[in-house]
Amino acid sequence: MKEEINIQELIYKQIIGDASEEELKKLNLWRQKDLSNEKLYQSVIDPTRIKASFSVYDAIDVNEAFERILKPKPTTRRLAPMVLKYAAAIALPLLLALSVWMISDFNQNDTKVVEAIAPLSQKATVELSDGRIVNLQENNTVEIEEHGSIVGEDSENKLIYKNVSVAEEIFHTIKTPYGGEYQLELSDGSKVWLNSGSELRFPVNFVGDTREVYLTGEGYFEVAHNPQKPFKVNTINSTVQVYGTSFNVMSYDNDKVQQITLVDGKIGLEAGDENLILKPGEQAELNKGNLSVEVSQVETELYTGWTSGVLKFNDMPLRELSKKLSRWYDVEFFFANSSVGNIHFTGRVRKDIDFSYFMSLIEKTTNVSIVVDDRTVLIKELK
Numbered sequence: 001m002k003e004e005i006n007i008q009e010l011i012y013k014q015i016i017g018d019a020s021e022e023e024l025k026k027l028n029l030w031r032q033k034d035l036s037n038e039k040l041y042q043s044v045i046d047p048t049r050i051k052a053s054f055s056v057y058d059a060i061d062v063n064e065a066f067e068r069i070l071k072p073k074p075t076t077r078r079l080a081p082m083v084l085k086y087a088a089a090i091a092l093p094l095l096l097a098l099s100v101w102m103i104s105d106f107n108q109n110d111t112k113v114v115e116a117i118a119p120l121s122q123k124a125t126v127e128l129s130d131g132r133i134v135n136l137q138e139n140n141t142v143e144i145e146e147h148g149s150i151v152g153e154d155s156e157n158k159l160i161y162k163n164v165s166v167a168e169e170i171f172h173t174i175k176t177p178y179g180g181e182y183q184l185e186l187s188d189g190s191k192v193w194l195n196s197g198s199e200l201r202f203p204v205n206f207v208g209d210t211r212e213v214y215l216t217g218e219g220y221f222e223v224a225h226n227p228q229k230p231f232k233v234n235t236i237n238s239t240v241q242v243y244g245t246s247f248n249v250m251s252y253d254n255d256k257v258q259q260i261t262l263v264d265g266k267i268g269l270e271a272g273d274e275n276l277i278l279k280p281g282e283q284a285e286l287n288k289g290n291l292s293v294e295v296s297q298v299e300t301e302l303y304t305g306w307t308s309g310v311l312k313f314n315d316m317p318l319r320e321l322s323k324k325l326s327r328w329y330d331v332e333f334f335f336a337n338s339s340v341g342n343i344h345f346t347g348r349v350r351k352d353i354d355f356s357y358f359m360s361l362i363e364k365t366t367n368v369s370i371v372v373d374d375r376t377v378l379i380k381e382l383k
Contacts, residue, residue: 011041032336032380035373042334117329117355117375120196122157124182127173136174136182146170151187151204158183164205173201176217179330181306186213189224190231193307196327197252218250220307223265237288241268247278248304255323258286261303269293312348318366318379321345329355331372336380343368343381 010027013019019027031038122138134144136154144152144159147170152161159174164187176182176194184192187205194200198217211231223231225244233240235251237258245265251258260269262278269276269284272291278284283298305312313321319341322333328351335341343366349358359370359377371378 035371035376035378038334038336038378039373039376117331117372118179119352119355120179120181120328122182123180124159124174124176124194126152126159127175129170129172144172146172146204158185160185161187161204166205167207169203169205169207171201171203173199175199177330178327186211188226188229188231191222193220195219195250195306196330215249215251217252218248220246220248220304222246237291238269238271238286241270243267248300250303252323252327256288258288259303260284260286261298261300263300263304306351309351310348311351311353313345315344315346317341318343318345318362318368321362322377322379325358331355331375331377333377333379336378340368340379340381 007027007030010019010023010030013023014027031041122136124136126134126136126144128134128144128146134142134154136142136159138157140154142154143150144154147166149165151164151166152159152172154160159182162185174182174184174194176196176198178197181196182194184194184200184202186192186202188211190211192200192213195218198215198219200216200219201214203212206229209229211226211229212234213232214234216235219233221233221242223242223244223246227243231242231244233242233249235249235258236253237251238260240247240249240260243266245267246263247265247267248261248263249259250261260267260278261283262280264280267278269278269286271286271293274286274291274293276284276293276295278295281297281300282295283300283303285294285296286292287294299314301310302312302314319335322335322341325331326333345362345366347361347365349361356372359372362368363370367382369380369382371380
């Protein structure tokens with residue numbers, strides 16, 4: 001138990017800002033030695049856990065405390081009274097987490113049988129207006145009934161709404177989990193591809209002067225032309241006005257930017273004080289913080305290839321790539337240090353590629369080593 005006790009003490013010292021350079025070096029070596037070590041470390045320093053501990057100490061600056069973990073500063077051996085408060089606030093959850101680890105017969109040399117990580121599959125759920133949930137799965141056929149009539153049918157991995165006779169505006173919501181995607185055809189003939197971890201709220205029949213849908217996550221749209229009834233895609237930060245066209249919208253809640261990429265046709269973008277028109281091949285990148293917009297010419301296939309079964313990446317930082325792979329494969333990525341996320345990857349692969357093979361491609365084309373443990377992935381830079 002000697003190593004466990006020492007590591008427990010090192011993490012504790014790092015959090016309260018009392019670890020020497022030699023102790024920090026030893027802790028980092030332990031973290032890099034095994035993926036399970038890194039997982040434990042990340043769990044212990046989880047900001048949510050630490051902030052919850054600090055909540056009972058109103059006088060403590062939580063952000064400053066967490067900075068001590070991410071950016072260790074030169075330390076002295078004398079601890080100020082405020083630092084002792086940090087120690088008191090963190091001690092209980094920290095020691096509890098480490099104690100559970102030590103008691104659980106943890107053995108770094110155990111060999112695990114890891115279940116293969118499957119590529120994307122066709123799966124989603126649809127929430128009806130009365131709260132009922134309908135599961136949509138690959139190669140299933142499902143009829144969706146609303147107000148006594150069939151309004152949608154799931155066949156060939158696509159949910160189709162057509163010949164809808166419901167006169168009032170009734171909304172359904174289709175959701176794709178991580179590791180899933182789905183296609184949808186709206187009642188006006190517009191087609192939508194939903195990427196992993198996405199949600200689209202839409203009326204089963206468009207009533208009124210506009211056709212409006214509400215997107216969270218990522219969707220590719222091919223909108224049926226109807227100048228008398230404009231089509232609008234609403235996100236939490238913007239509205240895309242469509243004039244009959246093909247385009248991609250990426251607006252995940254945990255991303256700092258939103259991207260609208262126009263393949264053909266014409267769209268208008270309204271966000272904050274911005275009101276502009278995009279031309280084919282252009283991409284608008286919206287900063288969610290200040291609602292500023294930058295427009296640039298892009299290779300649209302880099303942003304729409306996921307709909308056709310081909311994934312193409314051009315000089316993409318591993319930090320951004322990991323976000324996409326997390327959604328597509330339902331895995332969680334960690335980086336041994338922040339600089340690893342800045343390494344760039346270029347490649348073109350099929351979307352149904354085996355996850356392990358994909359990781360090996362990244363290793364072969366970048367200066368990194370990748371360790372997969374269950375659904376957790378650690379990326380380290382090779383020395």
